[in-house]
């Protein structure tokens with residue numbers, strides 16, 4: 001079968017052909033993709049449902065002028081099955097993958113809500129940080145040189161070479177928001193704040209350093225795009241989706257993105273509704289560090305994990321990376337190509353501009369920070385807030 005973008009009709013035909021529904025079954029199908037890159041079909045018959053996700057050969061958010069490799073669909077499917085070895089309860093089950101069609105058929109999670117949407121609506125997900133801390137610690141530890149034999153790790157690394165999607169991150173997260181590039185997008189009222197960033201040489205030096213970490217440090221298999229829009233949640237369950245950006249990279253990258261997105265949600269909320277976000281930020285790191293430590297002590301493959309004093313140094317480096325990557329993510333989601341609904345959705349224009357200025361100050365403070373502990377998110381949030389707020 002040659003590649004063709006699916007329609008609702010051909011998606012149904014495919015679901016029947018692979019035997020998920022009988023040929024006679026009455027099924028409904030709707031295209032529900034609201035992301036930047038792919039088609040997503042929800043197909044149902046009675047109680048039974050599946051998701052069919054198909055990569056398009058270009059970035060949907062920009063159009064056909066931005067070609068993208070279809071191989072990312074296979075990367076995503078392989079990442080989900082790799083993660084499922086360590087945290088099956090935290091990812092959707094993959095039922096079928098076809099590399100040529102760039103199609104993955106997976107578990108229907110329509111009883112859950114995308115956590116960004118839920119958090120914007122004020123939903124509470126009490127287990128979100130416990131689950132994401134666990135997800136990150138387990139998937140990253142077991143695919144790193146601490147938890148996987150070096151030869152196996154090198155082989156796995158070779159199956160997650162993802163140049164097109166990495167280039168998106170290299171450009172849109174680390175390069176473009178720090179200079180006058182045409183991909184950037186922001187309100188004219190922010191021009192002065194933006195130019196202040198662009199002329200901040202110390203900040204650009206940090207951005208260069210963090211981009212270089214992303215380019216060169218193949219520490220573990222990252223999700224690669226772990227924002228709150230890549231996580232389904234209910235009060236009791238969490239599922240991480242969308243790892244099409246997966247590749248080997250710095251261990252701190254994923255949690256940097258996750259914590260940044262929690263912080264942006266906090267910025268968008270009234271002051272008296274923010275505490276739950278700071279709880280999640282702090283608990284994510286706590287759970288990550290505890291789980292990573294347990295795995296270091298019980299599931300290590302590297303002889304030097306027995307070396308006294310090494311684990312605290314490793315955790316210190318991961319933490320410093322989380323903070324810096326969070327700074328980059330906040331800045332790029334505020335003035336770069338791909339924004340977040342948390343900030344863009346603020347109805348009052350003045351409040352939205354104030355929130356975005358706060359985000360830029362917070363992003364800058366985190367990217368410049370050194371030698372901090374997890375209370376830095378809370379402290380810098382307060383320090384970068386407008387006094388009159």
Ligand code: SR1
Nearest residue numbers: 036059061168172225338
């Ligand atoms: C062109 S893709 C823009 C952004 O959407 C994805 O979710 C990633 O975050 C990417 O940077």
Ligand code: MG
Nearest residue numbers: 035225230242
């Ligand atoms: Mg995505």
